Amino acid sequence: MIDLVGKKQWFFLISGILIVAGIISLAVFGLKPGTDFAGGTSMTFQFSPPVEQSQLREEMAKLGYDKATIQNAGEGSFIIHIGEITSDEANDLAEKLGAELDSQVEITDYYSASPTVGAETARNAGIAVIIAAVAMLFYIVWAFRRMPSPFRWGTCAVIALIHDVFIIVGIFSILGWLAGVEIDALFITGLLAVVGYSINNTVVIFDRIRENTSRHISPDFAVTVNSSIVETLGRSLNTSLTTLFVILALFLFGGATIHYFVLVLLLGVIIGTYSSICISSQLLVVWEKREWRALLPFAKRTAQ
Amino acid sequence: MFGFALWSIVPLDRNVLGREGLRLGLDLAGGSYLVYQADLSGINGTEDEIMDGVKGVIERRINALGVTEPVVEIQKHEGEYSIAIQLPGIADIEKARETIGLFTVLEFREQDNEGNWVPATGIVTVNGTEKELVLSSRYFKENTYVTVSQTTTEILLVFEMDETGAKLFKQISTRLLGKQLAIFLGDEPLRGEDGTIIAPTVQAVIEDRGQITGLSLTDAEELRRVLNAGRIPVPLGSYVNGVFEPSVPLYERTVDATLGADSIHKSILAAVIGIVLLLLFMILYYRLPGLVACLSLGIYGVVLLAIFKLVPVTLTLPGVAGFILSLGMAVDANVLIFERMKEELRGGRSLAAAVEAGFNRAWPAIRDSNITTFIACIVLFWLGGTLGAFMVRGFALTLFIGVALSMFTAIVITRTFLRLITGSQLITNPAAYGVTQFPAKRGT
Numbered sequence: 001m002i003d004l005v006g007k008k009q010w011f012f013l014i015s016g017i018l019i020v021a022g023i024i025s026l027a028v029f030g031l032k033p034g035t036d037f038a039g040g041t042s043m044t045f046q047f048s049p050p051v052e053q054s055q056l057r058e059e060m061a062k063l064g065y066d067k068a069t070i071q072n073a074g075e076g077s078f079i080i081h082i083g084e085i086t087s088d089e090a091n092d093l094a095e096k097l098g099a100e101l102d103s104q105v106e107i108t109d110y111y112s113a114s115p116t117v118g119a120e121t122a123r124n125a126g127i128a129v130i131i132a133a134v135a136m137l138f139y140i141v142w143a144f145r146r147m148p149s150p151f152r153w154g155t156c157a158v159i160a161l162i163h164d165v166f167i168i169v170g171i172f173s174i175l176g177w178l179a180g181v182e183i184d185a186l187f188i189t190g191l192l193a194v195v196g197y198s199i200n201n202t203v204v205i206f207d208r209i210r211e212n213t214s215r216h217i218s219p220d221f222a223v224t225v226n227s228s229i230v231e232t233l234g235r236s237l238n239t240s241l242t243t244l245f246v247i248l249a250l251f252l253f254g255g256a257t258i259h260y261f262v263l264v265l266l267l268g269v270i271i272g273t274y275s276s277i278c279i280s281s282q283l284l285v286v287w288e289k290r291e292w293r294a295l296l297p298f299a300k301r302t303a304q
Numbered sequence: 305m306f307g308f309a310l311w312s313i314v315p316l317d318r319n320v321l322g323r324e325g326l327r328l329g330l331d332l333a334g335g336s337y338l339v340y341q342a343d344l345s346g347i348n349g350t351e352d353e354i355m356d357g358v359k360g361v362i363e364r365r366i367n368a369l370g371v372t373e374p375v376v377e378i379q380k381h382e383g384e385y386s387i388a389i390q391l392p393g394i395a396d397i398e399k400a401r402e403t404i405g406l407f408t409v410l411e412f413r414e415q416d417n418e419g420n421w422v423p424a425t426g427i428v429t430v431n432g433t434e435k436e437l438v439l440s441s442r443y444f445k446e447n448t449y450v451t452v453s454q455t456t457t458e459i460l461l462v463f464e465m466d467e468t469g470a471k472l473f474k475q476i477s478t479r480l481l482g483k484q485l486a487i488f489l490g491d492e493p494l495r496g497e498d499g500t501i502i503a504p505t506v507q508a509v510i511e512d513r514g515q516i517t518g519l520s521l522t523d524a525e526e527l528r529r530v531l532n533a534g535r536i537p538v539p540l541g542s543y544v545n546g547v548f549e550p551s552v553p554l555y556e557r558t559v560d561a562t563l564g565a566d567s568i569h570k571s572i573l574a575a576v577i578g579i580v581l582l583l584l585f586m587i588l589y590y591r592l593p594g595l596v597a598c599l600s601l602g603i604y605g606v607v608l609l610a611i612f613k614l615v616p617v618t619l620t621l622p623g624v625a626g627f628i629l630s631l632g633m634a635v636d637a638n639v640l641i642f643e644r645m646k647e648e649l650r651g652g653r654s655l656a657a658a659v660e661a662g663f664n665r666a667w668p669a670i671r672d673s674n675i676t677t678f679i680a681c682i683v684l685f686w687l688g689g690t691l692g693a694f695m696v697r698g699f700a701l702t703l704f705i706g707v708a709l710s711m712f713t714a715i716v717i718t719r720t721f722l723r724l725i726t727g728s729q730l731i732t733n734p735a736a737y738g739v740t741q742f743p744a745k746r747g748t
Contacts, residue, residue: 035692036692108562110558110559111558114543117692120690128683132680132683139675185695196678196679197677200677203676207668207672232643234643235643239635239636239639242582242635243632246574246575246582247628248578249628250575253574265629
């Protein structure tokens with residue numbers, strides 16, 4: 001039988017590095033709020049014949065929109081996020097761009113929200129993430145109420161949840177810096193869906209630990225946890241694979257509008273599967289055995 | 305059980321006859337979604353009554369435009385009233401803008417001593433209190449019409465004023481006899497076809513009815529349309545940093561129908577590729593039970609579409625992603641059961657006993673694990689009530705229904721199929737159940 005529990009220090013180290021990298025990126029670059037959160041106008045311009053993104057950026061800068069975020073949506077279409085402009089100015093911009101770049105321009109998607117709406121959405125998104133985390137903590141405590149110290153199970157699952165969230169947010173912070181990727185309401189949606197999915201995986205493993213503990217398969221809790229993880233490994237990996245198949249198809253062929261939303265799901269399924277196998281149950285062992293001293297540097301980072 | 309499974313298939317033949325039966329959101333079908341705040345300062349009557357009035361006027365106006373299935377809703381955000389308008393099918397952005405233009409209030413202005421246009425006001429007693437009001441299109445009755453004078457063959461725009469408007473117009477026209485009145489939309493004067501400002505001269509004192517002469521037919525028709533449409537009791541716009549900006553929407557989303565069609569096309573392609581991969585994997589890895597899972601997945605997909613149609617659930621792009629994601633997750637319950645079944649078979653149980661044990665033992669894990677997804681969906685549904693995140697609701701709803709249904713199909717339909725197969729003793733080869741390597745451990 002593979003000894004996964006024995007390698008827990010390595011898993012904690014890997015996660016610790018990822019989380020610290022994410023936090024550094026967050027502190028340095030922050031996140032780029034999209035129209036949903038910052039307000040402003042976001043438009044999809046369809047150019048025929050297609051133009052180069054660099055050309056478009058240059059022309060936009062000439063017209064005074066040098067701060068605009070431009071995302072290539074393929075096939076001559078670009079998603080452009082500008083601070084507040086009126087619809088007349090937007091039409092004007094489209095016309096000028098068309099004339100300068102010698103191409104027909106059509107605005108296929110026009111989206112504008114006032115900053116007030118954006119602030120409210122951002123606040124509610126934050127509340128949503130917190131409510132979801134707390135609700136899931138309570139749920140797991142309830143589901144494992146017959147086990148000794150159910151609160152411990154819930155906490156370990158929620159730490160894994162926070163672990164997933166931090167890594168994904170960190171990656172998007174880096175993407176925002178590298179590629180101007182913005183976060184929007186769909187990003188939060190993907191994040192919460194992923195959190196549900198990750199906890200789902202964790203619960204399946206916890207469920208097996210619960211069953212194996214009551215069957216007393218080993219006096220050593222670490223051995224019980226390890227065999228529970230290994231027994232459910234086939235299921236964990238296969239479920240993630242089937243989900244990944246459909247998400248990967250959506251990512252590759254699903255179009256630009258939900259591209260980054262699907263990327264959150266893609267990353268989330270991978271990280272969520274990893275954290276349920278390698279983090280949450282392992283934390284349970286650490287807690288049970290009170291190996292805090294030996295793991296302190298790692299455990300501390302994971303718990304941030 | 306099997307009858308029940310069959311029963312769930314039956315209504316599909318009637319209900320799912322192609323995608324046109326599904327309700328598509330504006331990001332897939334094309335259309336506009338506009339939200340305006342109402343400026344409720346200086347109104348008489350309760351806020352609810354006024355908002356109902358606004359809603360009624362907008363609904364009538366949209367119906368006149370021939371939009372199919374428009375949705376007009378009054379919303380309350382942090383104590384501020386706003387009105388949300390969904391215009392499916394108005395995919396042309398210019399046309400949507402034109403519709404927005406219809407919602408605005410036209411203002412009448414006079415020239416001050418320096419020749420600047422300033423709002424023409426009068427002091428009128430409304431409900432016992434004196435108020436200084438600006439003459440605007442909101443006091444026009446919606447029965448303005450264009451006709452031709454029988455004596456001079458001039459084009460006439462004939463209008464009637466409501467009670468407040470009549471008092472107001474009387475004061476103003478008395479004061480401005482022989483002077484001009486221009487008509488402004490925001491800070492821009494309305495201009496005729498020839499580009500000159502439309503500013504008719506007041507030739508008589510106007511009370512409850514009057515007429516404008518000297519307009520071209522096109523200008524008169526245009527003005528008639530706007531005046532008849534402009535009678536909304538309160539200005540609509542949005543508050544920007546505490547200042548009310550008329551006719552600037554709080555939120556606007558307009559999607560071109562071709563972009564929507566492209567999204568549908570891409571989603572279908574992605575779904576087909578994803579599902580084919582999924583089915584191949586299930587059959588290659590789990591053999592016979594995998595095939596059974598594919599069958600129940602097929603039923604799952606069809607039932608889900610039927611539910612979407614019957615509820616009805618409006619499908620948005622994130623919603624389609626939720627649907628496709630739920631297909632991937634629907635397999636999960638099957639995987640849990642099959643893995644459990646394999647373990648039981650290896651543990652030396654008979655086939656029938658392994659099937660039963662697999663289902664019974666896997667159930668707590670299936671139930672407990674899916675509840676976390678439900679929690680996420682419920683929180684997301686709440687978040688979707690926020691204006692900027694309204695697209696989120698589609699995802700939350702489809703994923704919720706999808707996961708709930710997947711539990712049902714795995715437990716009821718897959719089990720029924722597997723019981724039928726094991727019960728009929730048709731296929732007893734262990735290889736079919738993916739346990740070729742452990743034939744010796746098969747017990748009775």
